[in-house]
Amino acid sequence: MSRRPNLLEDNISITLLKLTLPMTLGLISLMCFHLADSYFVGQLGVKELAALSFSYPITFTFISISIGLGIGVSAYVAQALGRGTDNRENMHISAILLNLIIVSVASLIGYLISRPVFALLGADEAMIDLIMEYITLWYLAAPFYTMIMTINSLQRAEGNTKFPATIMAMSSIINILLDPLFIFGVGAFEGMGLQGAALASLLAWGISWLFCLIYVNKRENWFQGLPSLNQFRHHSAKILNIGLPAAAANMLTPIAGSILIAITAQYGEAAVAAFGVGNRIESLAILMILALSMTLPPFISQNFGAKKCDRVIEAISVTRKFSMAWQLLIYLLLLALAQPLATLFSDAPEVHNNVAMVLSILPLGYGAMGIVILSASSLNALSRPKQALTVSIIRLIIITVPFAWIGGYLDNFRGLLIGVTTGYFITALIAIYIVNKATKDKTEEQLKAA
Template identity: 20%
Template sequence: MFQQYTKEFTYNLKLSYPVILGMLGHTFVAFADNIMVGQLGTAELAAVSLGNSFVFIAMSLGIGFSTAITPLVAEADGAGDQAAGKNALKHGLVLCTLLGLSLFGVILLCKPLLYHMEQPPEVVELAIPYLELVAFSLVPLVMFQAFKQFSDGLSQTKYPMIATILANVVNISLNYLLIFGSFGFPKLGIVGAAIGTLASRVIMVAFIWFLLKQKKKFKVYVTHFNFKEIERKMMKKIISLGFPSALQMFFEVAIFTAAIWLSGVLGKNAQAANQIALNLSSMTFMVGMGLSVAAMVRVGNQKGLQNFRDLRRIAESIFFLTLLLEIVFAALFLMGRHWFPTIYLDVDDLMNQADNTEVIVVAAKLLLVAAFFQISDGLQVVVLGALRGLQDVRVPTLITFVAYWLIGFPISYYLGLFTDFGSTGIWIGLLSGLTASAVMLYIRFNYLTKKLIAN
């Protein structure tokens, strides 16, 4: 019985691994920042967490919106229509650049909110200059996403992966030089981390454009754009596909951001512990994201072939593979929950020993909850990918809103701030929202596929 599912595993992994590595690249930038900044102290780690909380919300909208480019380019490639593919990239690039600039502007306008969020004052003072630079890095990041989604649409997932690896090398090198003032460079602390992030993202978008321009197959797509000719119909098409996807990603990222803010109310150590658990969880989540892309592509293919029985079988094989992988991650979190937090902090620092010990204890409790929500989180994002493959975007957007904001957030808020659970209560709310999302999205997928098979 299982063989009908397991025989798809190899192809599913082959399709998803470059996407997983590319996504992990984005997360690894944050991982490197956190580990290096964590050596400065818990206040600095909490400040990076607070600054990034604003950026991650904006980033989710940019990345979610850019996914609209992939199916349009894939459709044009299948039809052998280069002009349509170039048109989708051109309009997508214009919209992504405008969106990146808009998100930067919105973050600058929201900056005064930091003073009214009951966050530790020393954390806010450190976070503001960091936030300004990292917010500007959204512009090249969202532009990079346009090229990435275009490349994915042509089934060439390795080029964005190469650009992301280069960005990581640049980011870590600049972090080392500028955070700690190595080799005669100025010691800039967390502002050095922000400069590293901004520079690496500018290089990333320039490098992917250069890479694609060098390849004969892509050169015609990525050169000689005529930006004077913008079609309203094409803009509307990208927006109608991109907007619901952006909202779905926004609803999930926003509840995790709310967890950062709620943790800040509990103090800098709770916020630093939350950042450690969140960073570790986001790395394993990228495996789910990669498999989600595989689900979207494969379900889309079967939908085009009108083969709905295979569509359901292939999608369920990806759900099953995801479940197995997430159980492995859950076991790793359970076994390593006391050791993982020590990677982020200087445990030999006697001056901050009390703070560091508290952060490690709280983070270990959060990783216990995170072990269980690995499974819910992975499954919900993969089922969401399958539904996008079916071009079902509106109802899943409503489901994600209900799961995270009507179920998950009230539980996080109440248990975190009004009971002795504290930080653990915030994460129990996250677990509840993710589980509700996974269950409701699967019910939706089950209903749609049974209906398609019956018809």
């Protein structure tokens, strides 16, 4: 078995590459999970695809909560490893229980307020009924998803990205296999439509969670007894210190997404459907950056804990340059494939044209958006979660939404897309300044403490 990368000693670029490649492959499969939902649901009709798009801000809220809490888990464990701290008794099970409790409560609240929330987003009563067919079962699936994410975060903190990638691939394959069965049916079994898509997700995450449980119990020896109340409180406080601001920052994305959906709804269901498809393609297009944003924080946290700030500064610089270069290549590729991809998701001419428009404009700003994403991850890893939250607020609330509204006012749906893209570049410049100042301050703090 190949050894895990040494985050404190190995070559920075090579180490980040070794950590990121497995996560990229895992994220490819995870994004295919969501793209498969869009593809199969799209075959049901424009209304069903629009219903799935309306649900996206809600489902992404839960994903954001899980990711944010996972950031807290990863930073806490990785910094402890960097300091050489080996007193991590019951840390893992505390993290899993904490995140499970939070997401389970959020799922219950989400179900109770779903109908008025979708009404605020601009959905009519018939559309809300359609959305509820999907979202009700999805709420049951959310706790399984968050437990998987927590276990994956714990593994990444210790330099293991292969297992998380394997779990992502497993859940995606199961979902892709079950989607057509439950959505359309086979033989005497009638399809369940949107409910079938949600049921496929529930089973995919449930089965993957069982596999995670078996793996960590046998290989990692985590579950040797429940933590005491004091241990749970201690670990939870450390995790939430970083995880709550990180979760809040991640939740801003679906909140801003909800506002953008509401603005987009002014231009019709075809525009909403196209914007939803664009969101899913965006996640696939920036997956290398998303993978890097998941592997960079453990690297930074361990080196920060070990007081190796020079390696932290170099890692941040390398990843910024990579984001701009890589996403430029992705933009050129999507620009060339805009029309074929638009045809893949819908035969309706209006949806087709709007999807093509999305793919020819938004990807231009993906490199700048990547810098913003990596900046927020870096700040969390440096134990600066409030500054990471500030970056997210600036990007999503102060810049993106107003620019989208102004662009839409000036040039309808096309103007909205141009406004969002412009916001990416402005926020990237601000994020670079904030991260540079934070790393300088942390370096000075450690020099004074030495």
